[in-house]
Amino acid sequence: MNITLRVWRQKGKDDEGRMVSYQVEDVSQDMSFLEMLDVLNEKLTVAGEDPIAFDHDCREGICGACGVVINGIAHGPEVTTTCQLHMRSFKDGDTIDVEPWRAKAFPVIKDLVVDRGSLDRIIQAGGYISAPTGTAPDAHAVPVPKTDADRAFDAATCIGCGACVAACPNASGMLFTAAKVTHLGMLPQGQPERAARVVKMVNQHDEEDFGGCTNIGECAAVCPKGIPLDTISQLNKDLLGSLASGKM
Amino acid sequence: MALKSAMAVTGVILVLFLIAHMYGNLMVFGGQEVFDNYAHHLRELGEPMLPHEGALWIIRVVLLASVLIHAYAAFTLWARARRARAATGVRRYQSTQNKKGVQRSYASFTMRWGGVIVILFVVYHLLHFTTNHIAPGGASDSPYQRVVNGFEIWWVVLSYLIAMLAVGLHLRHGIWSATQTLGQNKAGRQRGLNVIATAIAAVITVGFLVPPFSIFFGLVG
Ligand code: HEM
Ligand code: SF4
Ligand code: FES
Numbered sequence: 001m002n003i004t005l006r007v008w009r010q011k012g013k014d015d016e017g018r019m020v021s022y023q024v025e026d027v028s029q030d031m032s033f034l035e036m037l038d039v040l041n042e043k044l045t046v047a048g049e050d051p052i053a054f055d056h057d058c059r060e061g062i063c064g065a066c067g068v069v070i071n072g073i074a075h076g077p078e079v080t081t082t083c084q085l086h087m088r089s090f091k092d093g094d095t096i097d098v099e100p101w102r103a104k105a106f107p108v109i110k111d112l113v114v115d116r117g118s119l120d121r122i123i124q125a126g127g128y129i130s131a132p133t134g135t136a137p138d139a140h141a142v143p144v145p146k147t148d149a150d151r152a153f154d155a156a157t158c159i160g161c162g163a164c165v166a167a168c169p170n171a172s173g174m175l176f177t178a179a180k181v182t183h184l185g186m187l188p189q190g191q192p193e194r195a196a197r198v199v200k201m202v203n204q205h206d207e208e209d210f211g212g213c214t215n216i217g218e219c220a221a222v223c224p225k226g227i228p229l230d231t232i233s234q235l236n237k238d239l240l241g242s243l244a245s246g247k248m
Numbered sequence: 249m250a251l252k253s254a255m256a257v258t259g260v261i262l263v264l265f266l267i268a269h270m271y272g273n274l275m276v277f278g279g280q281e282v283f284d285n286y287a288h289h290l291r292e293l294g295e296p297m298l299p300h301e302g303a304l305w306i307i308r309v310v311l312l313a314s315v316l317i318h319a320y321a322a323f324t325l326w327a328r329a330r331r332a333r334a335a336t337g338v339r340r341y342q343s344t345q346n347k348k349g350v351q352r353s354y355a356s357f358t359m360r361w362g363g364v365i366v367i368l369f370v371v372y373h374l375l376h377f378t379t380n381h382i383a384p385g386g387a388s389d390s391p392y393q394r395v396v397n398g399f400e401i402w403w404v405v406l407s408y409l410i411a412m413l414a415v416g417l418h419l420r421h422g423i424w425s426a427t428q429t430l431g432q433n434k435a436g437r438q439r440g441l442n443v444i445a446t447a448i449a450a451v452i453t454v455g456f457l458v459p460p461f462s463i464f465f466g467l468v469g
Contacts, residue, residue, distance in 0.1 A: 006343075073350060102333065169349070211333065212328055217352065217356075230433045
């Protein structure tokens with residue numbers, strides 16, 4: 001198939017940036033979206049042009065590096081990561097727009113690459129448990145109800161890709177933050193720091209210039225890991241509880 | 249974050265007020281005496297514990313404070329979201345495809361401008377029926393008569409229709425959003441909460457629209 005790509009090109013942080021069109025011919029339906037970009041980049045390199053910079057690492061949907069906005073939707077038309085999106089989701093002759101995540105908290109470094117360090121700093125603010133390390137305890141030493149374990153595991157699948165922020169009309173990072181709060185808050189090991197964690201993480205979230213959540217739900221609709229919207233409610237409940245109890 | 253909770257709490261206060269207000273409006277079907285008595289009693293509410301119009305003024309102060317806090321939080325969060333989106337030029341994404349997002353509802357993305365329409369309407373409405381600065385259809389000492397006079401005019405009915413649809417949409421998303429902001433949503437409840445939000449919004453919208461339309465079509469008055 002032949003497609004027209006319109007890609008956001010931006011030389012560096014301070015460059016203005018613009019959409020640039022490219023024709024990509026003989027694209028196979030079985031290529032992943034990133035492989036299609038690789039093909040285009042090879043051509044650009046041979047022609048002596050600057051290849052399109054995009055972030056990627058695992059290419060198997062688990063590292064969260066590869067996010068771009070495709071046709072206005074974070075990670076494109078399928079609910080998966082960009083690396084797991086295949087060209088069979090498009091038609092011959094399509095025009096496909098590719099843009100970087102757009103948020104104040106995610107400054108563009110180059111072309112499609114953004115700095116998602118703000119998400120790391122939210123984790124650093126409280127998304128961990130403080131435990132003395134040593135030999136691993138017996139797996140059954142602390143019983144965890146099955147439903148809690150499941151919910152914690154589901155929340156823990158968040159790969160920090162940032163699609164939720166890119167899709168949110170408020171550029172809020174609440175779904176990401178809520179996934180981390182829920183993941184640790186459902187488990188016994190997460191309890192001692194539970195009240196303090198949510199306050200610190202939400203404060204950091206606001207300090208990083210993410211917007212405020214208005215519960216529109218675009219985040220959960222594009223999340224490649226299916227983090228549910230009600231984790232945000234759980235975060236709010238923890239937050240109000242910890243503010244009310246003063247246990248911060 | 250505190251802003252969000254403030255919006256949710258003041259929003260809930262306003263919803264409760266709207267329900268009471270709608271109930272009052274429906275008294276118009278009782279005829280002139282019932283309605284005027286009701287309006288009069290509102291002023292005597294709480295007497296002799298409270299002075300004349302005492303309870304009414306307490307309610308007014310609470311409502312005014314709620315609206316001011318609600319609007320302050322809304323505009324602050326609005327500005328924050330604008331900054332956070334970091335749009336280049338007019339649009340955040342240059343692509344013209346899927347501009348309406350994946351699943352967001354009309355109600356959810358009209359919260360801000362819809363809220364502004366509602367507040368402008370509230371000012372107009374107060375000038376009309378509370379302070380009597382404007383009296384389309386003719387002034388009167390009887391609240392009932394003022395209502396009937398007003399709603400015999402098509403553009404008054406139309407303005408109330410538009411405003412109530414805006415209120416309905418605002419509440420449809422707002423009530424659902426408040427449950428989430430106050431931490432009351434769970435996966436199993438989400439559908440139910442949305443149904444309840446839609447139902448309350450619909451009841452309030454219809455409940456407010458029944459009197460003006462009944463008057464307009466001559467069923468009352
Ligand atoms: C200045 C005008 C207004 C603006 C900009 C505005 C904006 C908003 C926004 C953005 C929300 C959503 C909060 C969220 O998603 O969590 C909201 C909720 C709500 N609004 Fe307004 N609003 C305004 C005026 C009003 C007025 C006059 C009323 C009452 C008649 C009202 C009643 C509500 C209610 C009941 C909620 C639900 C509570 C909540 O979601 O937290 N609003 N408003
Ligand atoms: S919540 Fe989903 S969309 Fe957001 S960062 Fe985690 S995996 Fe990505
Ligand atoms: S490259 Fe790792 S998730 Fe896509």
